[in-house]
Amino acid sequence: MGRSSVRVRRVYEPPEDEDGMRVLVDRLWPRGVSKAKAAIGTWPKDVTPSNELRSWYHQDPGSRYDDFVDRYRTELADPAHTAAVGELLALLREGGPVTLVTAVKDVPRSHVPVLVEHLEHELARP
Structure with missing residues (x-):
């Protein structure tokens, strides 16, 4: 991807040196994870789906993903x-x-792949 590489990891996995800047891409803070243990560098909540969209999707994720x-x-x-x-x-x-x-x-059926695709598209623009 462009000039940088994006990794995706679950917050419950321990941070690694190769992570670089760790960006939380969830609207809500993850349960049971301290801020120190998560090692989050930034938390831009506005890159996440709105509360309304998130709630709508969680009512029936099986048929609403597309x-x-x-x-x-x-x-x-x-x-x-x-x-x-x-x-x-x-x-x-x-x-x-x-x-x-x-x-x-279920990372593959979440907002994360959509966000990664959007970032890649934007980075590829001249």
Whole structure:
């Protein structure tokens, strides 16, 4: 990806030196994890799905994922999210490793792959 590499890890895994900047990409702080143990460098809540979208999706994740992806992509393009996305892009452009950290159990069917794809797309733009 562009000038930097993005890793994705669950917050319950111990931090590693290769993580670089650890960015929490969940709206809520993960249960049972102290701030010291999580070793989070930044927590841009506005890169996460809105509370309304998150609640809607969790009512029926089995059948709503495709619609969730579309709605989250729309949110990422709105002004409330673009500043936070810009902060993440700036970190990635600095060139060091960036690790997106999440507490979600099913990472592949969460907001995280959508966010990674969005960041990659933005980094590839001239």
